[in-house]
Amino acid sequence: xxxxxxxxxxxxxxxxxxxxxxxxxxxxxxxxxxxxxxxxxxxxxxxxxxxxxxxxxxxxxxxxxxxxxxxxxxxxxxxxxxxxxxxxx
Numbered sequence: 332x333x334x335x336x337x338x339x340x341x342x343x344x345x346x347x348x349x350x351x352x353x354x355x356x357x358x359x360x361x362x363x364x365x366x367x368x369x370x371x372x373x374x375x376x377x378x379x380x381x382x383x384x385x386x387x388x389x390x391x392x393x394x395x396x397x398x399x400x401x402x403x404x405x406x407x408x409x410x411x412x413x414x415x416x417x418x419x420x
Contacts, residue, residue: 332358333367345370 348368354361365371395401 333363 348370351368352361352364352370353359356364359367
């Protein structure tokens with residue numbers, strides 16, 4: 332059964348193999364299909380697992396600072412009143 336499935340899906344590059352994983356196949360699981368095709372398990376999710384680099388978060392922070400890129404999240408003490416605003420009770 333598996334050999335027949337594999338013969339039908341014979342291709343060469345990872346990009347060619349990734350779309351061949353059949354998520355709804357009744358008899359062969361996604362994990363087994365990836366093993367037969369020689370793909371990583373995450374490859375059937377469309378993730379190019381072999382691309383990119385592992386880098387430290389500090390290196391990313393320095394690069395973002397150099398490029399002027401800033402993360403979007405609430406900064407500390409935003410709920411405090413600004414200058415010139417007085418509370419009168």
